[in-house]
Every structure is written in structure tokens, then in C-alpha cells.
Amino acid sequence: MIPKTHPTWLFDSSPIEDTNGDGDRAVRFLRALKHPKSKATGNAFQVDPVFERLVRRIYGPRDANGNRIVKRVPILLPRGNRKTTLCAALALLHTLGPERVPSGEAVAGAADRKQAALVYKEAAGIIRMDKRLISASKLLDSRYKITSKYHGSTFESLSSDGKTQHGRTPSLIICDELHSWQTLDLWDALESSIVKSDPLVILASTAGAGREHIAWVQYEQARRIARGEEVNPTVLPVLFEASADEDWRDERVWFRVNPGLSCNPPYQSLSAMRDQAKQAESVPSTKANFLQYNLNVWADNSVSPFVDMGVYDGGADQIDFDKLKSEPCWMGIDLSQVYDMTCIVACWKDGKGGYIVRPWFFLPKEQLARRETAGYREWVDRKFIEESPGAAIDYEFFHGRLVEICGELNVQQIGVDPKGANPTLNALMNKGLPVFQFSQANGSMCPAVHELERAIVAGQFSHGGNPVLRWCFENVRTVDTADGYKRFHKGKSEHKIDGAIAAAMAVKLAFDSDNPGRAIDDPNFDFSKFMNL
Structure with a gap:
């Protein structure tokens, strides 16, 4: 249209x-x-x-x-x-x-x-x-x-x-x-x-x-x-811009968005655009560039996008999570410091080199009325976000829900961002759950981001189309470390990436389970040699 x-x-x-x-x-x-x-x-x-x-x-x-x-x-x-x-x-x-x-x-x-x-x-x-x-x-x-x-x-x-x-x-x-x-x-x-x-x-x-x-x-x-x-x-x-729902391969769209193509002589090479479009069909990064720079489709909510959201959406097919309850899973938890969103992501291996994830999001009830970005109210109504009591994180409520969720699943390991995590670590350890501190330093998060990116680009990341998780991935920025690797960052504070962080942690734990000696909590392990897998 x-x-x-x-x-x-x-x-x-x-x-x-x-x-x-x-x-x-x-x-x-x-x-x-x-x-x-x-x-x-x-x-x-x-x-x-x-x-x-x-x-x-x-x-x-x-x-x-x-x-x-x-x-x-x-x-x-x-x-x-x-x-x-x-x-x-x-x-x-x-x-x-x-x-x-x-x-x-x-x-x-x-x-x-x-x-x-x-x-x-x-x-x-x-x-x-x-x-x-x-x-x-x-x-x-x-x-x-x-x-x-x-x-x-x-x-x-x-x-x-x-x-x-x-x-x-x-x-x-x-x-x-x-x-x-x-x-x-x-x-x-x-x-x-x-x-x-x-x-x-x-x-x-x-x-x-x-x-x-x-x-x-x-x-x-x-x-x-x-x-x-x-x-x-x-x-x-x-x-001069195409809409996101138009067929980007349609040359009629190209001519409408690029007035220089119709000038005499034309400003651009039509054959070169055809070559770019052909390459874009198989290379996600080329497609993203073609849409942004040749068709003026404004990219998603990230200045330096982590992945093509069209590729990400390939994992949105419905998932029967009941069938996964007895299968081994790994968890990542990104905790709210005071009043922001808290996220749990469970990850299962799909047996084909990929991953299946399920998120749970929590937000203090009194904060909901103050949120203008995204569709918080709709997400709460549709049960994609759970309200916790009060204006700040209610640890008792959250720990209770976390124990309930773990009780329904075959959890192998739970990684928790250690910043402000002592109440959660103590509560879970007292319940005998396999919890440990997942460092957010480059040595831990860069390999996690790398494996998550590989799975998404390869079409091996199934998420069931959860809209809050998609929003988090849409908001992710990537920054290069001094070693040339990627890690997550975000723009404005209301652009949450909690779900993406928790997913990276969970995917990394699942990946490590097949690679003895790569335990994420080994402070002396050299991750750099695995970065190009």
C-alpha cells in the first residue's frame, strides 16, 4: 500500500x-x-x-x-x-x-x-x-x-x-x-x-x-x-519512503521511492539496484541496508541494530510449552534495580543446534500508569506482563513466582545478573535451586551475545512471537568492545532490553552444557578462542 x-x-x-x-x-x-x-x-x-x-x-x-x-x-x-x-x-x-x-x-x-x-x-x-x-x-x-x-x-x-x-x-x-x-x-x-x-x-x-x-x-x-x-x-x-508492508523486491516501489530513476539520464543504476536486491534476499545485513538506504524504510528502534527483525520474526511460530516441561532447560534472570521491569527467560535446546525460549515479564503495578512507551497496558491485559504489588520490585512476590515457575520445569542452571541480586540469590539457594551469579562483564556477555546472534541469523531461535520480548530485541543497540566483539547497549531508559539480556544469558548456559570446560562461572576460562564459531 x-x-x-x-x-x-x-x-x-x-x-x-x-x-x-x-x-x-x-x-x-x-x-x-x-x-x-x-x-x-x-x-x-x-x-x-x-x-x-x-x-x-x-x-x-x-x-x-x-x-x-x-x-x-x-x-x-x-x-x-x-x-x-x-x-x-x-x-x-x-x-x-x-x-x-x-x-x-x-x-x-x-x-x-x-x-x-x-x-x-x-x-x-x-x-x-x-x-x-x-x-x-x-x-x-x-x-x-x-x-x-x-x-x-x-x-x-x-x-x-x-x-x-x-x-x-x-x-x-x-x-x-x-x-x-x-x-x-x-x-x-x-x-x-x-x-x-x-x-x-x-x-x-x-x-x-x-x-x-x-x-x-x-x-x-x-x-x-x-x-x-x-x-x-x-x-x-x-x-520518499516505502512502507514496511510493501514488497521491497517490487521495482515499481523502487521507482516511486527513487525519483532519480525516472530522470533522463537517470541518477542511479537500475542494474546495480537489482544486484543489491538479489544479494539482499540471502544476506540479512544487505537487506537491512537496502531497505534503509535504497527504500528509506526507517529501521527499528535501534541505532545499531542487533539483528534484522524480519529474520527474528522467523521464530514466531506457536510453541507447545507444555511438551517442554520435562525437558532440561536453562534460565537467565535480569532483575529490576528498584521499579523497572524484571525478566525471566527459560531456554531449551531444540536438538538441531538451536534454541527455544519462553519469557516471563514483571512490572510493579503502580509503575504501570506512568509508562507511556510501548503497549504496557495491553501487554498486561494479554498476560504478557505480570503486575507485582506496589511501586517498586516486590522481592517476596517475585521469588514466589520464580519458585513456582521452576517447580514446573526441569531447570538445570539459573544465571542471575549479580548487581543487586543478593536477595534473589539467597532465596533461590535456600530453596535448593541451581543458581549462580552470571557476570555482565565482557568475558561473559560477549560470548553470550555471539551465540544468540548466530542462532537468530541461522533461523534457530524460536520464541513464539512474544511481543514484549520482540520489543526488547528491537530496542537493542550493539557496541564494539576493545577486542572487536559485540555487547548489548540501549538508547533511552524507556527502551527496555531486559528480555534480550536474559535470553542471551539463558542461551549461553544451554550452549555451555554441551561444551565441557566452558562453564560461564570459570573466571580463568579464555572465551576469545570461541568467538568465531
Whole structure:
């Protein structure tokens, strides 16, 4: 189903208001430019119809005072659709062209210095193709800065990891790949300048990953406006993205999401996209990249996703857990420190080199009303989360439930995160249960994460489709250790990963049971030699 956010107005013949002729003036300026890579006669800058209509829509409509109505343009374009070229041309429009302001500033922000160089080099390359522009401007390559000799207006490309930039009053702000900015100091500084200079803000990006970043907030607002759920004429959403339920192999989807494929000559290689898609059918990481960067499907709730959630969902078939009660199982427990979620995961070996898991989640009852992220209330109603009494973890209730669960299963070993675990360790040991401290240090968790990842990617991880467990896996970020291995991390505090941690612990214990001498609690065991199994 075609997303309602698709900018159909870019392709129809609907009239675009041009109150004072500013839209036409901007288009004429762009058409007068030259580009070093252009294949047109005289290296003419290629202004294709879709981008011409975009420029007219940004600069044409004006209010009664002659001010531009559009103030912010969130653009989502897949890779290869020349958004950097478009941004560079708009930067010149505001520095050397008819949108310039005497002594005005145009700035482009990027994730790092290398990325910042791209927009500047694109703009500088255009200038160097035209003697008139060369004579009218001064290029300072070391600072990625362009200055108009006649009007004092400037364009500068900045990196988000550089020095703070407070005090600027730009007339144009370009944010390149906002989702990849690791720090938001530059974003905060540029946002604070808006009240002073009322600039045009261009947010140009491919799809990102995760919902904890400011980029998600910006583009989600754009989606609401595009769908008609929010009215704001100052924001012009230009969102080329596929929906998650579309067939990503369908070339009609490719052409709809990538307007450059239909241009003459096309911006991208269709044969190269076909090759990528073919590879993506068998390589999960390639598929994830194809969806995100070629079709602008915003990735799940992780900035550095642990696994492709589509691959994870392959283990969602219904499981008859009653048949497993007498089979040996291993448990991992991730305890709440005070008032957060607590999770138990039991793991069985499936006899084929894989694993079957079942989770139990617990949340203090008085915390439930304060939870806004995810579907806590629905999960409680559907018995996927159990409420424990009070506003904080009730150890007596939890230990009672844990003993009940263990009493129904053939538990071989129980690993518990030792942080704050003394009450649980003592309670279980007093019941004669095989419990021990499962260290969360790299030497323990990296091998656990490695084996869990292997099982999921191999299609050997059955979980029955538990929605809370899926949410936890969706939230997982991975970070590389100094040794080059992976371990779990998370974004915002409300993005829980407890179930994924407990599952990794349980899987590791089950794996160790077939590998004598690899006991997870042997502090002298060298796990590194097993990391590439």
C-alpha cells in the first residue's frame, strides 16, 4: 500500500502559487548553473521536473508581507538521488543568487568534518565551472566557506562534532543526514538561531534507525503533516519512503521511492539496484541496508541494530510449552534495580543446534500508569506482563513466582545478573535451586551475545512471537568492545532490553552444557578462542 505521505504533488500538473515570481526566479538561477559531472550540453545543471516543482513550491508562495510561507522542508531521499547536489545549489541560491541577504549567512551542518566537506565541495565545484561565479566569490577550502565579494553573504559547511556555533543568524540552514549526528550541540545552536533570523531550514536525509534521536521527531511530525493529521503550512514534507508492508523486491516501489530513476539520464543504476536486491534476499545485513538506504524504510528502534527483525520474526511460530516441561532447560534472570521491569527467560535446546525460549515479564503495578512507551497496558491485559504489588520490585512476590515457575520445569542452571541480586540469590539457594551469579562483564556477555546472534541469523531461535520480548530485541543497540566483539547497549531508559539480556544469558548456559570446560562461572576460562564459531 502506497504511504499517504508520498508527495504526489511533485508529479501532477497542479498549479503552484508564485506570488511575486520568486519561485520562477530561483529556478532560472539553478538552470544557469553548471555542474562538473553534468552530461548535458555545456555541463548545464540538471533541473529535472520533480526538483523544479520542489523549488517552486518552496520559494513561490508568499504571505501578504512578501515573506516566504514555507519555513522548514524535511526531505527524505534514498541514496543516489542527488540530495547533496540539491542542497549545494540551494546554498548558492542563498549566497550568490537571488535569495541572498546582504552579509547574510547560509550554513550546512553534517555529522562530521568528512561529511561536512561533501556539501561544500559540491557547491565549490559548481562555482569553479563558471567564470562569473568565480569572480563574484571567494573560496576558503580549509574552512569549507564561500563568501560573496559583492554582498558579503557567506556559506559555510559545519560538522556537528566541532566547536559550538551559538551566535549565528543564518538565513538558510541545511541539516545533512541529521539522524547520524552523534552530538546535538550544533542542532541546538542552529535551532536557537531561528527566533532571531527566521531562516529556511532544509532537513535532507536518508532514513535513519531508532526513535530516540531528534531526527525521528522531526520526520514523524512531517509524516503527520503529510497525512493531514496536523496542519502547518510552514512545513513542507517531501518524503520518499516505502512502507514496511510493501514488497521491497517490487521495482515499481523502487521507482516511486527513487525519483532519480525516472530522470533522463537517470541518477542511479537500475542494474546495480537489482544486484543489491538479489544479494539482499540471502544476506540479512544487505537487506537491512537496502531497505534503509535504497527504500528509506526507517529501521527499528535501534541505532545499531542487533539483528534484522524480519529474520527474528522467523521464530514466531506457536510453541507447545507444555511438551517442554520435562525437558532440561536453562534460565537467565535480569532483575529490576528498584521499579523497572524484571525478566525471566527459560531456554531449551531444540536438538538441531538451536534454541527455544519462553519469557516471563514483571512490572510493579503502580509503575504501570506512568509508562507511556510501548503497549504496557495491553501487554498486561494479554498476560504478557505480570503486575507485582506496589511501586517498586516486590522481592517476596517475585521469588514466589520464580519458585513456582521452576517447580514446573526441569531447570538445570539459573544465571542471575549479580548487581543487586543478593536477595534473589539467597532465596533461590535456600530453596535448593541451581543458581549462580552470571557476570555482565565482557568475558561473559560477549560470548553470550555471539551465540544468540548466530542462532537468530541461522533461523534457530524460536520464541513464539512474544511481543514484549520482540520489543526488547528491537530496542537493542550493539557496541564494539576493545577486542572487536559485540555487547548489548540501549538508547533511552524507556527502551527496555531486559528480555534480550536474559535470553542471551539463558542461551549461553544451554550452549555451555554441551561444551565441557566452558562453564560461564570459570573466571580463568579464555572465551576469545570461541568467538568465531
